[in-house]
Amino acid sequence: MTLESPVQDSLAARLTQRLGPRGVLLQAAERAPYEASARHAGGRARGVLRPADAQELAWTLKELVTAGAHVVTQGAATGLVGGATPTTDGSQWVLSTQRLRDVLSIDPVNRSATVAAGFRLSELNRAAAEHGLSLPIDLGADPTLGGMVATNTGGARLIRFGGARENLLGVEAVLAHPAGQRVGSSRALRKNNTGLDWAQLLCGTFGAFGVVTRATVRLHSIQQQSATALVAVDSVEAAIEMVCDLEQAMGEFVSAFEGLSRGALQAVARHQGGVLPFADVPAYAVLMEVSSAVPPGCGLDLEAMLMAWLEQHLAQGRIVDAVIDKPAQLWRIRHAISEAVQSLGRMVAFDLSVARSAFAPFRARALSLIDELLPAASVCDFGHLGDGGVHLNMVVPQDTPADAIGRLRDAIYDAVVREFGGSFSAEHGVGPYNQAYYHRCSEPAMQAMAGVLQRQLDTARVLGNVWLGEAGI
Amino acid sequence: MTLESPVQDSLAARLTQRLGPRGVLLQAAERAPYEASARHAGGRARGVLRPADAQELAWTLKELVTAGAHVVTQGAATGLVGGATPTTDGSQWVLSTQRLRDVLSIDPVNRSATVAAGFRLSELNRAAAEHGLSLPIDLGADPTLGGMVATNTGGARLIRFGGARENLLGVEAVLAHPAGQRVGSSRALRKNNTGLDWAQLLCGTFGAFGVVTRATVRLHSIQQQSATALVAVDSVEAAIEMVCDLEQAMGEFVSAFEGLSRGALQAVARHQGGVLPFADVPAYAVLMEVSSAVPPGCGLDLEAMLMAWLEQHLAQGRIVDAVIDKPAQLWRIRHAISEAVQSLGRMVAFDLSVARSAFAPFRARALSLIDELLPAASVCDFGHLGDGGVHLNMVVPQDTPADAIGRLRDAIYDAVVREFGGSFSAEHGVGPYNQAYYHRCSEPAMQAMAGVLQRQLDTARVLGNVWLGEAGI
Numbered sequence: 001m002t003l004e005s006p007v008q009d010s011l012a013a014r015l016t017q018r019l020g021p022r023g024v025l026l027q028a029a030e031r032a033p034y035e036a037s038a039r040h041a042g043g044r045a046r047g048v049l050r051p052a053d054a055q056e057l058a059w060t061l062k063e064l065v066t067a068g069a070h071v072v073t074q075g076a077a078t079g080l081v082g083g084a085t086p087t088t089d090g091s092q093w094v095l096s097t098q099r100l101r102d103v104l105s106i107d108p109v110n111r112s113a114t115v116a117a118g119f120r121l122s123e124l125n126r127a128a129a130e131h132g133l134s135l136p137i138d139l140g141a142d143p144t145l146g147g148m149v150a151t152n153t154g155g156a157r158l159i160r161f162g163g164a165r166e167n168l169l170g171v172e173a174v175l176a177h178p179a180g181q182r183v184g185s186s187r188a189l190r191k192n193n194t195g196l197d198w199a200q201l202l203c204g205t206f207g208a209f210g211v212v213t214r215a216t217v218r219l220h221s222i223q224q225q226s227a228t229a230l231v232a233v234d235s236v237e238a239a240i241e242m243v244c245d246l247e248q249a250m251g252e253f254v255s256a257f258e259g260l261s262r263g264a265l266q267a268v269a270r271h272q273g274g275v276l277p278f279a280d281v282p283a284y285a286v287l288m289e290v291s292s293a294v295p296p297g298c299g300l301d302l303e304a305m306l307m308a309w310l311e312q313h314l315a316q317g318r319i320v321d322a323v324i325d326k327p328a329q330l331w332r333i334r335h336a337i338s339e340a341v342q343s344l345g346r347m348v349a350f351d352l353s354v355a356r357s358a359f360a361p362f363r364a365r366a367l368s369l370i371d372e373l374l375p376a377a378s379v380c381d382f383g384h385l386g387d388g389g390v391h392l393n394m395v396v397p398q399d400t401p402a403d404a405i406g407r408l409r410d411a412i413y414d415a416v417v418r419e420f421g422g423s424f425s426a427e428h429g430v431g432p433y434n435q436a437y438y439h440r441c442s443e444p445a446m447q448a449m450a451g452v453l454q455r456q457l458d459t460a461r462v463l464g465n466v467w468l469g470e471a472g473i
Numbered sequence: 474m475t476l477e478s479p480v481q482d483s484l485a486a487r488l489t490q491r492l493g494p495r496g497v498l499l500q501a502a503e504r505a506p507y508e509a510s511a512r513h514a515g516g517r518a519r520g521v522l523r524p525a526d527a528q529e530l531a532w533t534l535k536e537l538v539t540a541g542a543h544v545v546t547q548g549a550a551t552g553l554v555g556g557a558t559p560t561t562d563g564s565q566w567v568l569s570t571q572r573l574r575d576v577l578s579i580d581p582v583n584r585s586a587t588v589a590a591g592f593r594l595s596e597l598n599r600a601a602a603e604h605g606l607s608l609p610i611d612l613g614a615d616p617t618l619g620g621m622v623a624t625n626t627g628g629a630r631l632i633r634f635g636g637a638r639e640n641l642l643g644v645e646a647v648l649a650h651p652a653g654q655r656v657g658s659s660r661a662l663r664k665n666n667t668g669l670d671w672a673q674l675l676c677g678t679f680g681a682f683g684v685v686t687r688a689t690v691r692l693h694s695i696q697q698q699s700a701t702a703l704v705a706v707d708s709v710e711a712a713i714e715m716v717c718d719l720e721q722a723m724g725e726f727v728s729a730f731e732g733l734s735r736g737a738l739q740a741v742a743r744h745q746g747g748v749l750p751f752a753d754v755p756a757y758a759v760l761m762e763v764s765s766a767v768p769p770g771c772g773l774d775l776e777a778m779l780m781a782w783l784e785q786h787l788a789q790g791r792i793v794d795a796v797i798d799k800p801a802q803l804w805r806i807r808h809a810i811s812e813a814v815q816s817l818g819r820m821v822a823f824d825l826s827v828a829r830s831a832f833a834p835f836r837a838r839a840l841s842l843i844d845e846l847l848p849a850a851s852v853c854d855f856g857h858l859g860d861g862g863v864h865l866n867m868v869v870p871q872d873t874p875a876d877a878i879g880r881l882r883d884a885i886y887d888a889v890v891r892e893f894g895g896s897f898s899a900e901h902g903v904g905p906y907n908q909a910y911y912h913r914c915s916e917p918a919m920q921a922m923a924g925v926l927q928r929q930l931d932t933a934r935v936l937g938n939v940w941l942g943e944a945g946i
Contacts, residue, residue, distance in 0.1 A: 107828060107830050108717070109713060109717055109828075110828040110829045110830045110831075111829075132721060151666070154664050158663065158664065163664070165673075166635070166639055175918075181918055182918070183919060183922070184916075184919070185916060187828075187895070188828045188894070189826050189827070189828065189861060189894075189895065189896050189899075190631065190632070190860040190862075191631065191636075191826040191857070191862045191896065191899040191900050192896035192898075193627065193677055193896070193899060193901065193902045194896055194898050194902075194903055194914070194915055195677065195678060195903050195911060195915060195923055195941050196677075196678055196919065196923040196926065196941060197673060198919050200638075200670060200673035200674070201669070201674065203670070204670060205668060205669055206668075221720060221721065221724045221725075244581070247584070247766075248605060249767070249771070250767065251694045251697075251765055251766025251767050252694075252726075252766055253725075293720075293723075293725055294725075294726075294778075298722070299773070299774060299781070300772070300773055300778075301772060304772060305767075305771065305773075353662050353663070353664040353665060355580060355582075355585065355661045356582050356583045357580050357582035357583045358583075384664070387663040388583070388662060388663055388664060389663075389664045421660045421662075422660070422662065423660070423662050423666070424667065425665075425667050426662075426664040426665065426666060427664050428666065429666045429667075430667055430668050434667075438667060441667070443656065443657075443658060445654055445656040446656060446657070446669065446671050449669070449671070449929075449930075450669040452929050456922075456925050456929075457922075468668050
């Protein structure tokens with residue numbers, strides 16, 4: 001059957017009749033924005049479907065399943081593992097949730113929000129801010145709520161507020177089997193212990209189990225004061241010791257603890273000039289943030305507390321240097337890393353995590369693997385050190401052969417998962433770009449179980465571009 | 474086949490041969506402690522099996538499945554819905570996880586613990602305390618870690634620290650199908666976004682999907698200061714307004730916000746004499762606690778902050794009276810309620826939750842239903858008001874017919890679930906005592922899905938005494 005076969009054309013006609021011209025985009029120029037990928041090469045879609053609400057989406061999915069079509073769900077397409085990008089062969093429909101915008105409802109008394117899948121995080125937070133509330137998931141992108149649930153977004157403030165999973169109270173979704181079946185609930189309950197938690201099943205399974213149409217999330221008080229410091233230390237070990245100390249002294253206030261390697265700092269310095277506040281680039285640095293919902297002048301002065309803590313550590317020689325500055329100034333350095341590293345040449349990126357206690361030995365092992373397998377690489381690692389996450393990114397010569405990069409990737413994934421009990425995907429998730437490593441690194445019994453679920457919930461294998469079951473089955 | 478048939482006897486012999494006399498308890502006197510139930514009538518077990526480790530447990534479960542035996546998993550049997558109690562017909566084996574005690578390992582740098590299923594919460598917390606850490610799930614019982622995962626325990630400090638689900642990093646378990654298959658992981662990762670979260674599937678499904686053998690949980694700093702107040706208000710509405718105000722002013726410090734109705738306060742006063750610090754029993758009272766991991770003398774004085782906040786509210790006439798006292802004094806009142814209510818006569822208990830914004834209207838509706846259907850009942854409700862939970866307990870005359878109580882229960886469950894979007898089981902979970910209401914109140918599509926999973930993971934229907942699928946299927 002060719003792509004333009006009569007069967008597909010009659011499907012397109014039926015879809016257009018129900019969804020209207022705004023709901024079905026078939027021309028290349030219209031499709032193009034939905035075919036791009038945030039980090040990798042784009043794909044090609046059979047067409048883009050934009051149902052206007054959950055009911056239309058359910059109808060659409062039923063039609064697609066009945067026709068044996070294939071579909072990839074897409075929110076804002078900001079993910080970094082290709083989970084929302086159609087394949088390159090033009091066989092998949094993109095099912096966009098962008099127009100699911102019928103509900104954005106804040107319950108300030110309950111500190112929760114119920115949000116249609118198509119709203120962006122920034123839109124939710126603008127509405128929540130009117131009530132002094134926020135969903136404090138802090139990432140480099142502005143995903144839709146549907147995408148956040150499907151990919152279980154993490155970010156820089158997970159150490160304090162949790163990620164998508166921890167803030168999810170309820171999810172509504174549409175299933176591929178039974179085709180178009182609507183399930184789930186928007187009950188905004190913090191306590192509801194009545195069996196299988198359907199929201200948790202849909203969170204972080206990348207659309208393979210169903211299409212998220214609505215999410216209910218908990219909200220937190222907007223922080224009324226914060227203090228941020230960039231601290232230079234002489235080793236990763238010292239940084240790990242520091243996070244324990246800081247949590248002991250500042251407890252619940254710690255809202256970010258980001259690690260910045262010498263390589264990452266050098267990249268920023270080179271890319272942005274005199275932005276670093278240190279005379280010499282230190283061996284390692286940490287961006288620490290403490291914050292509170294308690295307004296200043298009510299008996300809590302976090303800047304004074306952090307200052308005292310840093311002075312004590314400086315006096316004890318446990319840190320090399322420290323700068324307290326406006327948060328925006330210091331976060332700018334952290335946020336500049338990704339672009340700075342990419343500006344240096346060809347970037348190879350990793351998104352790993354280990355227990356904090358394993359961080360220093362794992363990093364040493366990874367550096368020695370890089371030294372052995374790709375000695376020309378320049379490592380610029382950084383990440384969410386407080387929660388054990390590390391983006392072990394590096395710049396490699398443009399002409400580095402793909403198989404050399406592949407060998408290094410294999411070795412590092414094996415080390416992090418098998419030697420150090422870590423994860424090959426800390427926060428970006430499993431998409432086509434991690435599929436092979438998922439099969440290789442995840443527990444076989446769990447893959448088997450996930451496959452059973454996926455076959456059950458998507459009998460015709462219509463949804464998405466990841467397969468959570470065992471490889472080749 | 475009778476209970477003492479040769480097939481069963483040969484099973485008992487095989488089990489005894491492998492597990493030894495400590496591992497197989499067949500005599501009535503030995504079985505008795507495992508047949509009791511914390512709140513309801515006990516059951517009768519075919520025998521009690523106490524494997525010494527996960528490997529023995531896996532072997533045991535395989536034997537049981539092969540023999541077509543039935544089994545109910547039991548930790549400390551402290552649950553309130555009968556989930557760990559064998560049926561009364563003597564057909565079920567109790568599979569005790571008490572002897573799974575091979576690992577209790579604290580990682581202070583990672584702030585996590587990996588714990589074999591048989592350890593009690595208090596044992597974990599004693600070990601964690603040596604590192605200044607704690608799993609701050611606060612309940613009236615001392616469950617095992619395995620039981621906490623299976624029942625997704627909540628408690629009084631969920632508002633601040635979350636319950637079992639939010640603190641769970643990993644779970645190891647044994648499946649009934651494939652029989653004796655060990656799955657899961659103890660990786661102590663805060664970020665691990667690699668597909669289906671197996672731990673979340675086992676949490677709160679009451680042993681129906683597998684037997685938990687080990688859990689990895691996050692730990693929190695032990696609180697170094699706290700301030701507690703008992704506050705009298707003139708209505709439930711005022712209490713709800715107060716929790717919003719308190720969270721606005723005290724943000725992340727709020728660690729408990731418990732509601733105590735006039736009936737509950739009267740019960741305590743009658744049961745314990747002059748324990749109430751108020752001259753008159755108020756219409757409603759709140760026990761509020763703020764706490765911090767920051768030690769006193771480091772720039773934070775929570776008692777002073779709470780005092781100032783209460784004075785302001787007193788001056789504004791928004792609260793009737795307030796007492797700041799030693800936490801133990803005030804918590805004693807809260808903890809006395811359950812026993813005090815039971816001492817007044819025959820107790821009928823509910824474990825409900827709603828969004829906080831629906832709390833006052835739901836309570837009014839419930840009181841009017843009680844007035845209509847069981848006017849002789851004396852309501853003594855209390856609960857975790859901060860997270861929307863309410864134990865709508867009442868005392869009824871000893872001779873109240875069971876069907877009158879049943880009609881009231883039906884009406885209240887319908888109201889909370891259908892009119893107010895709440896839950897019929899906020900934290901106690903689904904056990905035999907909630908089974909009928911599970912079928913009646915839970916979404917049919919979700920029950921269907923849970924049934925598919927349960928059939929897949931327990932093909933022979935060997936495990937536990939709850940059925941999460943649709944009724945009658």
